[in-house]
Amino acid sequence: MSTHDITLTVDGTTEELTVESRTLLVHALRDELGDTAPNVGCESGKCGACTVELDGDAVKSCTVLAVQADGSSVTTAAGLADGGLDPVQRAFHDEHGLQCGYCTPGMLATTHQLLAENPDPSRAEIRRALKGNVCRCTGYESIVDAVETAAARLRTGDGGGEEPTAGSERAGAPGPGAED
Amino acid sequence: MFPAEFDYERAESVSEALGLLERYADADVEVLAGGHSLVPAMKTEGREPDVVVDLDVPALDAVNALDDRTVVGALTTYATLVDSGTVRGTVPLVAEAASEVGDTQIRNRGTIGGNLAEAHPGADLPAAALASDATVLLRDRDGKREVPATDFFRGGGETAVERDELLTGVRVPYPGDGGFAYARKTHPATGYAMVGVAAVVETEEGTVTAARVAATGAVDRAVRLPSVEDALADEPLDADTVDAAASEARADVDADRLRSDAYASGEFRGELLETYVARALETAADRAAGDTPTR
Numbered sequence: 001m002s003t004h005d006i007t008l009t010v011d012g013t014t015e016e017l018t019v020e021s022r023t024l025l026v027h028a029l030r031d032e033l034g035d036t037a038p039n040v041g042c043e044s045g046k047c048g049a050c051t052v053e054l055d056g057d058a059v060k061s062c063t064v065l066a067v068q069a070d071g072s073s074v075t076t077a078a079g080l081a082d083g084g085l086d087p088v089q090r091a092f093h094d095e096h097g098l099q100c101g102y103c104t105p106g107m108l109a110t111t112h113q114l115l116a117e118n119p120d121p122s123r124a125e126i127r128r129a130l131k132g133n134v135c136r137c138t139g140y141e142s143i144v145d146a147v148e149t150a151a152a153r154l155r156t157g158d159g160g161g162e163e164p165t166a167g168s169e170r171a172g173a174p175g176p177g178a179e180d
Numbered sequence: 181m182f183p184a185e186f187d188y189e190r191a192e193s194v195s196e197a198l199g200l201l202e203r204y205a206d207a208d209v210e211v212l213a214g215g216h217s218l219v220p221a222m223k224t225e226g227r228e229p230d231v232v233v234d235l236d237v238p239a240l241d242a243v244n245a246l247d248d249r250t251v252v253g254a255l256t257t258y259a260t261l262v263d264s265g266t267v268r269g270t271v272p273l274v275a276e277a278a279s280e281v282g283d284t285q286i287r288n289r290g291t292i293g294g295n296l297a298e299a300h301p302g303a304d305l306p307a308a309a310l311a312s313d314a315t316v317l318l319r320d321r322d323g324k325r326e327v328p329a330t331d332f333f334r335g336g337g338e339t340a341v342e343r344d345e346l347l348t349g350v351r352v353p354y355p356g357d358g359g360f361a362y363a364r365k366t367h368p369a370t371g372y373a374m375v376g377v378a379a380v381v382e383t384e385e386g387t388v389t390a391a392r393v394a395a396t397g398a399v400d401r402a403v404r405l406p407s408v409e410d411a412l413a414d415e416p417l418d419a420d421t422v423d424a425a426a427s428e429a430r431a432d433v434d435a436d437r438l439r440s441d442a443y444a445s446g447e448f449r450g451e452l453l454e455t456y457v458a459r460a461l462e463t464a465a466d467r468a469a470g471d472t473p474t475r
Contacts, residue, residue, distance in 0.1 A: 002187045021188035043181045045220050057288040063219045132283025
């Protein structure tokens with residue numbers, strides 16, 4: 001067995017921790033750092049409940065070794081909320097895009113990548129992007145509605161009404177990454 | 181679920197990786213790229229290596245278009261293959277097959293090198309590599325070795341990669357004028373292809389001058405379908421030719437070799453094979469005729 005000292009920047013806070021080789025990123029986040037937004041679902045890379053953004057890419061954190069993420073920046077669903085719900089979270093709330101909420105942190109992380117790359121996705125594109133995020137209770141229609149609503153609000157700079165300044169950095173028009 | 185304990189080594193260059201493979205020559209070593217085959221297998225499929233060598237080699241995450249071929253580094257992710265204008269523009273079949281892999285998150289992490297080295301019998305890129313007439317690039321401490329895709333896959337996840345070798349990339353020649361397609365029946369739970377068919381059909385004034393058709397999922401490895409290819413050769417690329425070629429598909433795989441598992445019977449995979457050969461060829465024919473945008 002080997003252990004490794006790694007550095008992770010999680011939701012803007014840089015953390016140093018020691019992990020076993022076999023420690024998975026999701027367990028480092030939840031058990032070592034107390035960042036419990038990503039959930040442990042299927043543990044086999046299929047359900048997407050553990051999805052976080054790793055250097056801007058949506059990844060299943062149960063299928064990444066923590067040591068592989070050394071030096072990386074992780075954004076969890078909790079990190080999207082900056083003093084209030086961000087526009088994507090607000091849209092999931094408004095459109096009833098969740099029921100039990102277990103899959104939601106992962107849905108949010110993948111949605112963030114989608115909308116950064118494609119500010120105006122079709123419903124088919126939304127479904128394709130969220131293929132790796134499984135919801136077992138509310139069904140997908142309202143989730144797709146939520147992503148459409150979030151996309152529309154982000155395009156118009158409308159964060160959702162109630163808290164227009166929430167998540168201000170992300171609430172504006174998509175940055176240069178949208179052209180990538 | 182945790183993997184069993186192992187020692188982790190990170191390699192930041194090809195030579196460093198090869199040095200680690202040599203140093204641990206007597207140990208059970210796994211090479212880690214994107215980890216989307218290896219990590220799940222270490223959790224649930226009993227793969228318990230002594231040492232994991234993690235490839236963190238920026239030079240292998242690169243796409244280089246040359247005069248008549250594109251060289252794709254082993255650590256190029258599926259997402260890069262899909263998004264790369266170079267890949268889409270020069271070897272679009274590879275981009276199309278990569279776009280079918282798994283889901284958004286898997287495409288962000290999984291790599292072409294890992295996919296080919298893992299050689300899952302239902303993986304998409306082996307079929308694309310075969311239909312593209314690609315060559316797999318290997319390195320060991322003594323130098324380089326090239327293996328045509330047609331010699332690379334040995335069945336049941338075995339490949340031509342020796343234990344002291346590293347798969348560094350894939351060389352994909354540019355297809356001639358004509359059409360291409362990748363069509364597959366996805367297993368909804370596993371994300372792998374139950375059957376997938378990749379086709380490159382080169383034409384001159386509507387007549388087939390060369391055809392390469394390969395299937396994944398049908399047997400224990402991706403295979404070319406020579407009877408289908410022969411049925412296309414020198415024929416007008418029309419609906420009759422496509423039908424005739426697709427009807428040859430089952431002749432190319434011994435019925436006893438068709439994969440049968442909890443997801444699909446061999447008999448069903450045989451049915452799918454013929455159907456998906458036809459679908460791939462129909463799309464390739466449409467593209468050759470200019471009826472369908474290539475991307």
